[in-house]
Amino acid sequence: xxxxxxxxxxxxxxxxxxxxxxxxxxxxxxxxxxxxxxxxxxxxxxxxxxxxxxxxxxxxxxxxxxxxxxxxxxxxxxxxxxxxxxxxxxxxxxxxxxxxxxxxxxxxxxxxx
Amino acid sequence: xxxxxxxxxxxxxxxxxxxxxxxxxxxxxxxxxxxxxxxxxxxxxxxxxxxxxxxxxxxxxxxxxxxxxxxxxxxxxxxxxxxxxxxxxxxxxxxxxxxxxxxxxxxxxxxxxx
Numbered sequence: 001x002x003x004x005x006x007x008x009x010x011x012x013x014x015x016x017x018x019x020x021x022x023x024x025x026x027x028x029x030x031x032x033x034x035x036x037x038x039x040x041x042x043x044x045x046x047x048x049x050x051x052x053x054x055x056x057x058x059x060x061x062x063x064x065x066x067x068x069x070x071x072x073x074x075x076x077x078x079x080x081x082x083x084x085x086x087x088x089x090x091x092x093x094x095x096x097x098x099x100x101x102x103x104x105x106x107x108x109x110x111x112x113x
Numbered sequence: 114x115x116x117x118x119x120x121x122x123x124x125x126x127x128x129x130x131x132x133x134x135x136x137x138x139x140x141x142x143x144x145x146x147x148x149x150x151x152x153x154x155x156x157x158x159x160x161x162x163x164x165x166x167x168x169x170x171x172x173x174x175x176x177x178x179x180x181x182x183x184x185x186x187x188x189x190x191x192x193x194x195x196x197x198x199x200x201x202x203x204x205x206x207x208x209x210x211x212x213x214x215x216x217x218x219x220x221x222x223x224x225x226x227x
Contacts (some may be wrong), residue, residue, distance in 0.1 A: 090181040100207030104156035
């Protein structure tokens with residue numbers, strides 16, 4: 001499945017580091033999403049972008065900073081994270097003219113030490 | 114507000130047995146309904162979707178789901194479980210009220226016993 005790609009697949013970072021997650025969709029979609037998936041917790045929607053404009057920010061701490069330069073690319077900039085931010089970060093995209101189905105990347109497994 | 118309830122955080126079946134994963138939703142307008150599967154350390158993959166055509170929807174890997182409006186349900190079934198079906202399954206709903214954003218269930222982990 002190469003419709004939505006995410007890099008890196010695994011990331012270990014210290015609490016004082018700055019890193020970025022990258023997502024790219026090759027499906028011609030116009031909406032992109034960041035989700036956080038922690039063990040034993042429901043899927044958490046973090047950010048939504050429609051046509052490069054942020055339309056939703058679900059009370060995400062400012063140490064997570066999204067960027068959407070165009071409809072195909074989405075970044076999540078990370079700085080001064082906490083150990084509880086360790087999780088699988090999933091990117092998804094969809095067409096705003098569909099029924100709502102989203103297509104997911106493989107995720108980035110983030111460990112904060 | 115829309116919501117999705119998946120009954121059972123874990124479901125265990127024997128290989129070859131029927132798989133039944135339950136999903137109930139609430140929506141005040143006609144919904145679209147989806148099932149996704151997630152294998153360990155991977156993203157979510159769309160299994161099947163209901164978009165107001167046939168109420169019985171067939172998906173990949175031999176799964177199917179039936180939309181029952183009177184029961185507000187969209188249960189996922191497979192006649193005969195394989196070891197490779199072991200994964201987590203998520204039900205989701207979208208509708209006009211949610212601007213077609215997906216509202217997710219909490220997920221059900223399917224365990225296959227040899």
